[in-house]
Amino acid sequence: MSKHEHKDCHHLLSSLSDYVDGALEEQLCQEIERHVSGCEDCRIVIDTLEKTIYLYHTSAASEPPGVPEDVKERLFKRLDLEDFLPKAS
Amino acid sequence: MNTIETPEEFDLTALQAGDRAEFAQLIETYSGQVYRLALKMLQNPQDAEDILQETFIKAYKALPEFEGRSSLSTWLYRIATNEALMFLRKKQPVQVSVDEPLENDEGDERPRQIVDWCCLPENELMSTEARAYLDLSIQELPESLRAVFLLRDIEGLSTRETAEVLNISEAAAKTRLSRARFQLRELLSAYYAERLPSTAYANAGK
Numbered sequence: 001m002s003k004h005e006h007k008d009c010h011h012l013l014s015s016l017s018d019y020v021d022g023a024l025e026e027q028l029c030q031e032i033e034r035h036v037s038g039c040e041d042c043r044i045v046i047d048t049l050e051k052t053i054y055l056y057h058t059s060a061a062s063e064p065p066g067v068p069e070d071v072k073e074r075l076f077k078r079l080d081l082e083d084f085l086p087k088a089s
Numbered sequence: 090m091n092t093i094e095t096p097e098e099f100d101l102t103a104l105q106a107g108d109r110a111e112f113a114q115l116i117e118t119y120s121g122q123v124y125r126l127a128l129k130m131l132q133n134p135q136d137a138e139d140i141l142q143e144t145f146i147k148a149y150k151a152l153p154e155f156e157g158r159s160s161l162s163t164w165l166y167r168i169a170t171n172e173a174l175m176f177l178r179k180k181q182p183v184q185v186s187v188d189e190p191l192e193n194d195e196g197d198e199r200p201r202q203i204v205d206w207c208c209l210p211e212n213e214l215m216s217t218e219a220r221a222y223l224d225l226s227i228q229e230l231p232e233s234l235r236a237v238f239l240l241r242d243i244e245g246l247s248t249r250e251t252a253e254v255l256n257i258s259e260a261a262a263k264t265r266l267s268r269a270r271f272q273l274r275e276l277l278s279a280y281y282a283e284r285l286p287s288t289a290y291a292n293a294g295k
Contacts, residue, residue, distance in 0.1 A: 010199070013198040013199065013200070013271075014198055014264075014267060016198070016267070017198075017263070017266060017267035017270050017271075018263065018267075041200075041203050044203050044204070044205045045200045045203065045274075047205060047207045048202075048204075048205065048206060048207060048274055048277070048278055049270060049271070049274050051206075051207045051214075051277075052270060052273050052274045052277050053242060053270060055214060055215065055219075055223060055277070056223060056242050056243060056273070057242065058215065059215065059220055059223055060242070060243045060244075060245075063125075064121070065121030065122045065124065065125040066121045066124075066125075067120045067121050067124045067141070071124065071134075071138050071141065072120065074138070074142070075116065075120065075138075075141060075142055075145065076113070076116070078142050078146070079112075079116070079142075079145060079146065079149065080109075081109060081112065081113045081116070084109065084110060084113030086117075
């Protein structure tokens, strides 16, 4: 790994979350990309940060929000709304 | 990410007048999101059910005062998140409040694990065991970070909506999200590094 100032890494860390969201201004993005091209550690941090977020997004997308039937039934009962429970249950 | 695509086509006047059919529709639309948030926040189905019920009981009572400054879904998330945080606080009275300033032990973004595990195959990254570990890792986050992470990265709310739900600034929501993501990255790195083929680990290791 090439020698470089690691203080730059710490300076950039707080911007990385915005960076992976694509919510960072152009100039800072370029600064990060320039830095990462010479810093393997930071590249790994960015890649694994992106992957971490991706895994949570994927796992959330694969289990869409829903309420188990019995939980829903008790909720409607608790609110005195049994007559509005979907007929299927 | 799951963005909230449900159009808010509720008759607010009817809801505020106590229209039961309209309220039942509100529950149909949003109970899934409220339940998932509570479940991921507390990791206990019984506790999550309690939060779900309390949220809609409180919402029913508070609807007449709802001013429409936020969307109904943001408002419901707000009630649910407050209920969940209050529940956690009662259970662990020493925990910090969500309103506390950031200068506490919420951690920082300094990376410790530098291992490239991105090359692991998808079926390994998303195995049943790995998914359980993802959920478990969320529990390791301090509550204030956990709430922000769940709202942003699991429920798919925007930074502005998340800030509204938690009654914090957008800057604070961003900072907390960043810290949460970095902490989860650490936990996942430790977990997946052990699953790397030993040669890859040795090469990537630090």
